[in-house]
Amino acid sequence: MNKNRKKRVTIYDLAMELNVAPSTVSRALQDHFSIGRETRDAVKELARKRGYRTNVVAANLRMQTSNTIGVLVPWINRPFISSLISGVEEAAQEFGYNVIISQSQDCYDREVANVKTLVDSRIHALLVSLAMETTHYDHIEEIIRGGTPVVFVDRVPSSLPGHRVIIDNYQAAFEATQHLIDQGCKRIAIFSGAQHQQIYRERQLGYLAALDQNGLDIDQDLICSLDRLTLDEGYRLTEKLFLLDSRPDGIFSTNDGAAVGAIKFARQNNIPIPEELALIGFNNDPICEIVEPQLSSMTHPAAQMGRQALLQALKVATPEATTENLLVQLTTEVIIRASSRKTQATTSPE
Amino acid sequence: MNKNRKKRVTIYDLAMELNVAPSTVSRALQDHFSIGRETRDAVKELARKRGYRTNVVAANLRMQTSNTIGVLVPWINRPFISSLISGVEEAAQEFGYNVIISQSQDCYDREVANVKTLVDSRIHALLVSLAMETTHYDHIEEIIRGGTPVVFVDRVPSSLPGHRVIIDNYQAAFEATQHLIDQGCKRIAIFSGAQHQQIYRERQLGYLAALDQNGLDIDQDLICSLDRLTLDEGYRLTEKLFLLDSRPDGIFSTNDGAAVGAIKFARQNNIPIPEELALIGFNNDPICEIVEPQLSSMTHPAAQMGRQALLQALKVATPEATTENLLVQLTTEVIIRASSRKTQATTSPE
DNA sequence: TTGTAGGCGTTATCAC
């Protein structure tokens, strides 16, 4: 009863009706220079009237390309990533591209499989933010060799060269830590992620550098590597930290969720924030302004990163593209809120 | 220098190398029943060795279909929607489909344009959640007539028949309101959305019915229609409500963001929650558990809705599909948290 | 069981 997928109008139909060749119609529709003004108008007029819409699939096959950009991310439903995708999609729309998305759920195996599927669809280019699990990149390397332009975003590979759109994670972490130090913190813990992931490693290095430059001791007990950086994980880890002989007086969390977990623990245990525990997160997710006290954080320009990734991909996918690796590095800044603002009384209502 | 998009292996290449016809290869790869066991294995082996991957574009053109599901939503980066998409994507992956997404940004014009683009890509089916602005549905009707299966999700059209995956908004709103009434609220305001959108209209009707059945007066001053249901809008509206001669003692907000705005206002003005103002939101976004006090809400099973929408779409897109309109209605429930829990002391730590 | 041939809807390269 279905498959009444109505047969759609083709250039043949138009050609027939106008008594011209299909190739003429094709040219007319593309404003080819060597086409008669009159025929062009006639074709376009009829196309409009018949509701002609070019069959992108056929065109893609013929052109050996496609107008679809593949996006592979760990999870779609996370504030940072959904905003990133939103940025990609918006820019893609602007330039006439479609966006096909795929989530690895932070699993290496899924990532590999999804890359294959995406490439099978003959995507124009691929934007990737790596799965937490991923430690080697053969699957990506292979498709790059195969000729698919790839741009890495945010979670980029540590060893594989390639185009990337990132922030300066080292610098951002340094600033976040420095901020806590400026507020008088002496024992600052870090909630970090998998160290094989470049972004977490660099954040950790930035943190260490800040401590070092300020003459603060580095205490291994305060260096925490979280698996998934969830709220619960942050909560439990804070609990453990407060069982130490010398408790931390500050936490730099490499995402906001885990920091909120820490806040939750502190509140439930009457640990005054920021007096006894100052906190700063990362990403500046919406929750930062909602949690009580509000959470300081580092901005992480998700939408711009998405847009930039798309732009770089388009650039790379042109025939004249340079062979060298593009690098776009966006800036971040510290957003200071109540969770870390110790210096004298402020006038803010909360 | 680019366009070194390596020529990929085709069934012709394999056929050549094995001295069989391309059609044989094609059949072998699809496990066609009438294929020799030996040739089949030989073909598959070689395909593996040569890294053959079927050209989906060509196959799609030939088959007059595609393995891509179009998803059109207002915004990607909203908790409810990104989870919905996540659900769609996960199920799609399971069944071997790709997901192509597109955001209308709540603009009617964009919605129309995006529908066209998606259909141009010959999507297998389209899942739509309508833009806030959308009041008529010619653009959708047209593609349904054209034969593209369409499934509406969540924000469904009020007048156009079609397949839909929804919750019982009337019932959910009724329960939310009833809950506030049970807590002793007498003057309950509603933060609603555009009334031409069925979901908001039904939620409002559910609210009105609850008041009515409990013998409470309906006060037009307390019925607020918000444009975008943002936190700020919720804040400002609450401010206005508290300038009224008789202030509300409860707010049912049709999303969580606006409710959080109300909480913010209440806290800044020392209005005790829930004693003087009890609140319940809608969607049960993560912020509900983060805001202080925690926000009661109605669950809104985003991921399941996404998955169901995909399943229905696949069902509808088969040749044997029934002609009647499918309806999947998922259940919701009240999640009671501190923002509305008035009845005696509870043992919860917060 | 396998091969042949045609076509899905375009675009591009030739001719005319």
Add this chain to the structure above:
DNA sequence: GTGATAACGCCTACAA
């Protein structure tokens, strides 16, 4: 300026 024609890679009746 326009018209044949081939090709993109695959699938499938039909023939063998």
